Every structure is written in structure tokens, then in C-alpha cells.
Amino acid sequence: FTRRKLDDAALEELEETLIAADLGTEVAARVIAAFRRTRFGREVTDEEVKTALAGEIAEILAPVARPLEIDPAHKPFVVLVVGVNGTGKTTTIGKLAQHYAEAGLRPMLVAGDTFRAAAVEQLQIWGQRTSAPVIAGAANADAAGLAFEALTRAAAEGADVVLIDTAGRLHNKSVLMEELRKIIRVIRKHDPSAPHATLLVLDATTGQNAIQQVRVFKEMVDITGLIVTKLDGSARGGIVVALAEAFGLPVHAVGVGEQAADLRPFDAEDYARGLVGT
Amino acid sequence: MFEALSDKLSGVFDRLRGRGTLGEADVAEALREVRLALLDADVALPVVRDFIARVRERAVGAEVLESVTPGQQIVKIVNDALVEQLGGAGAVPVNLNAAAPIPILMVGLQGSGKTTTAGKLGLRIQTRERRRVLLASLDTQRPAAQLQLQQLGERAGVTSLPIVAGQTPVEIARRALDTARREVFDVVILDTAGRLSIDAALMDEVRAIRDVAAPAETLLVVDAMTGQDAVNTARAFNEALGVTGIVLTRMDGDARGGAALSMRAVTGAPIKLAGTGEKLEALEDFHPERVAGRILGL
Ligand SMILES: Nc1nc2c(ncn2[C@@H]2O[C@H](COP(=O)(O)OP(=O)(O)OP(=O)(O)O)[C@@H](O)[C@H]2O)c(=O)[nH]1
Ligand SMILES: Nc1nc2c(ncn2[C@@H]2O[C@H](COP(=O)(O)OP(=O)(O)OP(=O)(O)O)[C@@H](O)[C@H]2O)c(=O)[nH]1
Ligand SMILES: [K+]
Ligand SMILES: [Mg+2]
Ligand SMILES: [Mg+2]
Numbered sequence: 001f002t003r004r005k006l007d008d009a010a011l012e013e014l015e016e017t018l019i020a021a022d023l024g025t026e027v028a029a030r031v032i033a034a035f036r037r038t039r040f041g042r043e044v045t046d047e048e049v050k051t052a053l054a055g056e057i058a059e060i061l062a063p064v065a066r067p068l069e070i071d072p073a074h075k076p077f078v079v080l081v082v083g084v085n086g087t088g089k090t091t092t093i094g095k096l097a098q099h100y101a102e103a104g105l106r107p108m109l110v111a112g113d114t115f116r117a118a119a120v121e122q123l124q125i126w127g128q129r130t131s132a133p134v135i136a137g138a139a140n141a142d143a144a145g146l147a148f149e150a151l152t153r154a155a156a157e158g159a160d161v162v163l164i165d166t167a168g169r170l171h172n173k174s175v176l177m178e179e180l181r182k183i184i185r186v187i188r189k190h191d192p193s194a195p196h197a198t199l200l201v202l203d204a205t206t207g208q209n210a211i212q213q214v215r216v217f218k219e220m221v222d223i224t225g226l227i228v229t230k231l232d233g234s235a236r237g238g239i240v241v242a243l244a245e246a247f248g249l250p251v252h253a254v255g256v257g258e259q260a261a262d263l264r265p266f267d268a269e270d271y272a273r274g275l276v277g278t
Numbered sequence: 279m280f281e282a283l284s285d286k287l288s289g290v291f292d293r294l295r296g297r298g299t300l301g302e303a304d305v306a307e308a309l310r311e312v313r314l315a316l317l318d319a320d321v322a323l324p325v326v327r328d329f330i331a332r333v334r335e336r337a338v339g340a341e342v343l344e345s346v347t348p349g350q351q352i353v354k355i356v357n358d359a360l361v362e363q364l365g366g367a368g369a370v371p372v373n374l375n376a377a378a379p380i381p382i383l384m385v386g387l388q389g390s391g392k393t394t395t396a397g398k399l400g401l402r403i404q405t406r407e408r409r410r411v412l413l414a415s416l417d418t419q420r421p422a423a424q425l426q427l428q429q430l431g432e433r434a435g436v437t438s439l440p441i442v443a444g445q446t447p448v449e450i451a452r453r454a455l456d457t458a459r460r461e462v463f464d465v466v467i468l469d470t471a472g473r474l475s476i477d478a479a480l481m482d483e484v485r486a487i488r489d490v491a492a493p494a495e496t497l498l499v500v501d502a503m504t505g506q507d508a509v510n511t512a513r514a515f516n517e518a519l520g521v522t523g524i525v526l527t528r529m530d531g532d533a534r535g536g537a538a539l540s541m542r543a544v545t546g547a548p549i550k551l552a553g554t555g556e557k558l559e560a561l562e563d564f565h566p567e568r569v570a571g572r573i574l575g576l
Contacts, residue, residue: 020323022505025314085528085556086389086501116556117397117433118426125421168556170531205387207320207505209533230388233474234514235507258388258419 003043011036014053014276021238021275024208027245031056047278054272060241061268066250068197068225070105076154076162078187078194082180082221083201084213085168088229088255090119092201093163094126095255095263100161101130108159110150111136112143112183113167123165129260133157143167143179144186151190164195171216180221198223199252204230204237214243229255232262236275283356283574286311287349298341300348305337308352319573321536322509325543333359353574360570363539369563370548372399372523374407376494379458380465383491385484385515386499388472391527391553393423395499396469397430398553398561404436409464414439414454416447416487419471427469434558437463447471447483451490468493475514488519497550499525500541503533508540516545526564527553536573 004010011032018028035056044052070077079096081089090113097107109132113119120136127134135150147164154162166183169176187194200223202210217223228237231254240251251266287308309330316326337355342348361367374380382399384392393415400411413431415438417423424441431438439454451468458466468491473480488496498521500508515521524541529552538549549564 016323019317020506022507025317084503084531086391088389116426117393117429118422121422121425122420129421170528172532173530203389203501203503205501205505205507205511206503207533207536208318209320209503209531212532230474233387233507234476234510235505239505 003045006039006042006044006049010049011040014049017276018238021236022207023238023275024242027242031241050276050278054269054276054278057241057275058268058272060244061251061271064244064248064251065266065268066225066252067265068199068252070100070161071196072160074191074193074196076108076151076159077196078151078162078164078191080164080166080184080187080195080198080221081201082166082198082217082223083168084170087168087201087203089168089201090122090126090165091258092227092229092255092263093123093165094130095260096163097126097130097132098260099263101132105160106158107132107161107163108150108154108157109134110147110162110164112147112165114139114141114143114146115167119165119167126260133159144183147183148186148190151187151194171213171220177216177220184221197225199225199227201227201229204228205233205235206239208239210239211242211246214247214249218247218249223249225250225252227251227253227255228266231274232256237271238275240271241275283311283315283353283576286315287352300337300340300342300352302338304348305334305352308349309334309337312352312356315574316536316539319534319536319575320505320508321573322506322540324509325540328543329359329363329539353576357570357574357576360539360573361566364542364566364569365548365564366566369565370523370550371563372403372497372550373495374403374409374465378462378464379412379455381455381491381493382465382467382495382497383488383493384467384469384497384499385519386472387474387501387511390472390499390501391525392472392499393417393427393430393469394556395497395525395527395551395553395561396427396467397434397436398558399551400431400436400467401434401558402561403465410462411436411465411467412439412454412458412461412463413437413467413469414450415441415469416450417469417471418445418447423471430558448486448490451487455491475511481514481518485518495522496520497523497525498541498545498547499527500537502526502528502535502537503531504537508537509544512541512544516547521545521547523547523550525549525551525553530554530560534573534575535569538569539573
């Protein structure tokens with residue numbers, strides 16, 4: 001192993017590694033500044049540096065690594081899934097259904113995207129794959145009304161978890177965000193404590209805009225946790241570090257493929273290692 | 279104009295006022311701010327590096343005009359270089375100069391907007407160019423993907439290839455071209471499954487599709503919110519397929535859209551279209567000047 005001095009040039013290189021992983025310039029600078037204080041001028045190998053840097057980042061991520069607990073006191077436990085277009089909401093619902101079914105729970109899926117072409121059929125196929133019932137309405141039906149009806153059915157049929165899919169929407173479209181709030185209002189007519197979790201699904205290839213996404217969705221619909229998808233690709237999802245610092249929302253799971261089994265717990269150390277490339 | 283970045287730069291340049299030309303040290307200091315602005319807008323790091331080097335060359339020694347501050351002068355140089363890098367003024371149209379049926383291949387990562395854009399493009403070519411368009415989904419991966427394109431076709435009034443279960447993407451491509459020849463369509467838009475650039479099997483598959491279809495256009499569809507990974511995606515798709523044009527979707531969002539610069543720099547292919555909504559009409563020509571301003575936060 002070649003040792004070299006952790007000098008300004010070496011630190012700059014590390015900072016660029018972090019920027020290239022989407023941590024953003026500010027967070028990258030802050031992480032490196034902390035790193036500089038403790039390790040500047042030492043003779044180190046590349047391996048040692050990366051391991052130590054990953055450790056630094058894992059500390060930021062550790063508090064948000066929290067799985068989604070289904071509280072059996074709520075029956076059904078209602079999960080609303082939201083996010084911008086194409087991030088992987090519908091697919092993630094399929095994966096969650098599989099996960100809960102394997103855990104011995106009875107999931108029910110609600111096709112709340114009544115807008116996008118074949119969104120209902122897409123969720124229905126996930127229902128077949130995971131043997132979960134899917135509640136769907138007519139095309140262009142009111143998503144809020146459908147959610148209400150689904151909760152009534154879920155109670156009658158003894159479902160443990162209700163996973164509500166919603167149409168993708170950009171956070172800067174206030175009319176569409178207002179629609180989400182309406183879904184929540186209507187759900188609460190059925191169960192004032194619901195939704196018990198509101199998950200924002202985030203695509204790992206997203207850059208700095210993710211911060212604005214989380215900010216607005218949090219403000220508008222009080223998201224309770226994140227799921228990060230498409231981590232099987234070359235994107236490293238460094239924006240999650242910035243999100244952990246700025247919002248501290250739990251990251252419940254990560255998506256690593258297109259199949260039902262491709263959902264993993266969020267592991268702070270693994271994630272940090274992936275970011276620095278060890 | 280040139281407010282946000284100029285403000286930041288004015289501090290750097292206040293003491294410069296009155297001098298005739300931009301000096302090396304001052305330019306370097308200003309370009310550090312520009313570098314941050316570009317990175318915050320998600321322009322990929324290697325692309326930022328090249329860009330800054332090029333701008334530095336132009337800026338050092340440049341004359342400061344009477345009417346502007348040195349800060350504004352640098353921002354103007356940066357903005358002009360950015361517009362140029364994004365393709366210069368004006369938009370590059372989708373290439374329809376080929377023998378009918380003209381195949382157009384849509385490729386990209388999962389969820390980038392390929393299928394929706396295929397529907398939008400079909401509608402646009404049919405209404406604006408008055409050409410008969412056939413839509414064909416070669417996506418045998420995603421649940422209900424073929425049905426999605428079929429429904430988009432119905433909404434747009436554009437014909438789509440009948441769905442036959444069990445065919446491979448290459449078989450569907452052949453059938454689409456045969457159908458187009460037989461039924462005299464002018465343009466065939468081939469939508470493909472989303473794929474990761476590091477998925478060797480799926481990249482081989484799309485290469486095989488390309489070989490069968492010999493597309494006049496291979497459009498890489500990219501989300502405007504994409505971060506630093508834009509360079510990897512662009513390079514991999516370009517090396518595998520030879521991308522001829524880029525479509526930037528979700529420009530109706532509030533992302534700064536630095537991925538546009540990355541994509542363009544890596545592939546050399548023009549950005550041809552911008553997706554500006556979920557509706558079928560929400561497809562526009564790409565305007566480099568507007569996007570340059572957005573990236574710089576002007
Ligand atoms: N490689 C990979 N692909 C994924 C992952 N999660 C979802 N996808 C793919 O991403 C694409 C979009 O997924 P959807 O589940 O339809 O996304 P959505 O958020 O429901 O999209 P809209 O409803 O249109 O907003 C599909 O092709 C999925 O197969 C993942 O973790 N890895
Ligand atoms: N706001 C907005 N949404 C868009 C735009 N283009 C596509 N979408 C939405 O993005 C989501 C994904 O679009 P698709 O066309 O299914 O993406 P895809 O690339 O075909 O996805 P896969 O086939 O799963 O890889 C859908 O919800 C579309 O409505 C756009 O320009 N603006
Ligand atoms: K990855
Ligand atoms: Mg969906
Ligand atoms: Mg598609």
C-alpha cells in the first residue's frame with residue numbers, strides 16, 4: 001500500500017469525490033472540513049482515507065436509518081406513497097406488499113393514480129405478483145374518494161396494511177399538491193389517525209433538487225419517511241446525506257432493482273461506503 | 279439580467295472598478311463562484327472543469343465595457359459560453375429526412391419519461407408535420423408498459439402497434455417496421471424499456487434493437503432533475519448506441535437543469551426537445567438561451 005500525506009491536494013480530491021456523488025458543494029465542504037481537523041497531514045493509504053471518510057458520513061446517516069414499523073394498534077396501518085413523477089412509487093408499493101406478505105401481514109393496494117396511462121393496470125399486475133388485493137376505481141376517478149372506499153373495504157376484509165399509490169407530481173405544482181392534501185383529509189374522515197406513514201419516494205439519480213422536493217412535500221403533506229430507489233445504478237445517491245442533515249427524516253429502505261424482492265433496509269455504513277466508493 | 283451571480287461576484291470585483299481589462303487573479307477568484315453555481319445547478323464535475331478552463335481563457339485579458347461592472351462582464355462571458363455549449367441559439371429539429379418508414383428510437387434510464395415522450399412526439403409529428411405515425415412499445419419489462427403506450431396513443435389519436443404477448447423486443451421492432459411498410463406509415467416511434475447503463479444484458483438488448491431498426495434518430499430521454507450521474511449515463515448510452523439527440527423531461531419542475539450541459543458535453547448530441555408537463559401537448563423545442571439562464575440562476 002502506498003501511503004501519502006493527507007494534504008490540501010488530497011483533501012480537495014476527496015471533496016470532489018463527494019461532489020461527484022451528489023452530496024452538494026456545501027455538505028461536501030463541511031464533511032471535508034471536519035475530516036481535515038482530525039486528520040490533516042497524516043500519512044495514510046487510500047484505503048484508510050476512504051474508510052475513515054465513510055465512517056464520518058455513516059455518522060450523519062446513522063440516525064436516519066430506521067425501518068418502517070407497522071404498529072399493530074392501527075388496523076389497518078395506512079401508508080400513503082407520494083413523490084415526483086417516475087421515481088418508483090408504484091414499484092416500491094409492489095415491493096412493500098411482498099415484504100409485508102412475507103412477514104405474515106395482509107397488505108391491500110389502492111390504485112390512487114387515476115391519471116397516468118395504465119397506472120391502474122401496472123399496480124394490478126403488482127397485486128397479482130404479490131397476491132395482494134388491489135382496489136381500483138374508474139379512469140379519472142377521484143383519488144380521495146377511492147382512498148376512502150378502500151379503507152372501508154380494508155376494515156371489512158381485515159387488511160393489516162393499506163398501501164395507497166398516488167400519481168406522480170412535481171412539488172412546484174400547487175394544484176396537484178393540494179389534491180394530495182385532499183386525499184389525506186378524506187382518509188381522516190375514516191380514521192383520524194391516518195395516514196400512519198406518508199412516504200416520499202426519491203430517485204437516487206436526482207441531484208440538488210431533491211432538497212426542494214423534500215422541503216415542499218414535508219410542508220404540504222407532512223411526510224414521515226423516505227425510500228430511495230434505483231441504487232442498483234451508477235448514481236450514488238449522495239443527496240441523502242444533505243437530506244439527513246437538513247431534515248432528519250428516517251430513510252426506511254432502498255430500492256435496488258425492478259423486481260419484488262429488490263428492496264433492502266437502509267444501512268448507514270453500506271450507504272456511506274457506496275458513496276465514497278470503497 | 280445577470281442578477282444572482284453578479285451579486286456574488288460584485289464583492290470580488292468591487293475593487294476592480296476602473297481597470298481596463300480582466301486580470302488573471304481576479305478572473306480566477308470569480309470563476310470559483312461560477313464553479314459553485316454550476317455544481318449547485320447539477321452540472322457534472324468533469325464538465326464544470328472543462329467549462330471553467332475554457333471560460334478562463336476567454337475572460338483573462340478581456341476588456342471591461344464602460345456600461346457594466348467587471349462582475350457583469352464575467353457573467354456575460356460565462357453565459358455566452360454556456361449558450362454555445364448548449365448548442366447555440368435556436369433549436370435543432372428531430373430528423374425526419376430519411377426514407378419512410380423513419381424509425382425513431384427512445385432510450386434512457388427507468389422512469390425518465392420515454393413512453394410519455396413517445397406519445398407526445400407522435401402527436402407532434404402527426405399534427406405539425408402531417409406524417410402518419412406508428413407507436414410501438416418494445417418494453418416487455420415494466421408491468422403494463424405496452425398498455426401505457428397504447429392508451430397514450432388512443433388519447434393522442436396516434437395509431438399504436440397491436441400488442442402481441444410473448445414477443446421479444448427485437449421481434450416487436452421487426453413487426454413494427456413490417457407493419458409500417460405494409461400500412462404505409464411515415465414514422466415509427468420505438469419506445470424501449472428503461473435500463474441502467476451498467477446493466478450489460480439490457481444494454482446488449484437495446485443494441486440488438488438498434489441494429490434491427492437502424493433508427494434515423496436515437497433519442498436519449500433524461501430527467502432534468504438528474505444529478506452528477508448524468509455524465510455516466512450519457513457516456514454509456516452514447517458509446518453503446520450513438521445518441522443523435524437528447525430530450526430533457528420535467529422542465530416544468532424547478533430544477534436548475536445542469537444535466538443538460540453534462541449530457542450535451544459528453545455526447546456532443548444536440549438537445550432537441552424539452553418535456554414541460556404530463557399532458558400530451560407538453561413538448562417544446564429546446565432553447566439553449568433559456569436553459570443557460572436557468573442554470574446560472576439568472
Ligand atoms: N433499476 C431500478 N429500477 C426501478 C427501481 N424502482 C423502480 N424502478 C423502475 O423505475 C420505473 C418507474 O417506476 P414506477 O414505479 O412506475 O414509478 P412511479 O413513481 O410510480 O411513476 P409515476 O407513477 O409515473 O410517477 C419503472 O421502470 C420501474 O421498474 C429500482 O430500485 N431500481
Ligand atoms: N411533470 C412532468 N412529468 C413528466 C414529463 N414527462 C414524463 N412525465 C411523467 O413521468 C412519469 C414517468 O414517465 P414514463 O413515460 O412512464 O417514463 P419511462 O421512461 O417510460 O419509464 P420506464 O418505461 O419505466 O423506464 C409519468 O408520471 C409521466 O407522466 C414532463 O415533462 N413533466
Ligand atoms: K449505486
Ligand atoms: Mg406510479
Ligand atoms: Mg416506459
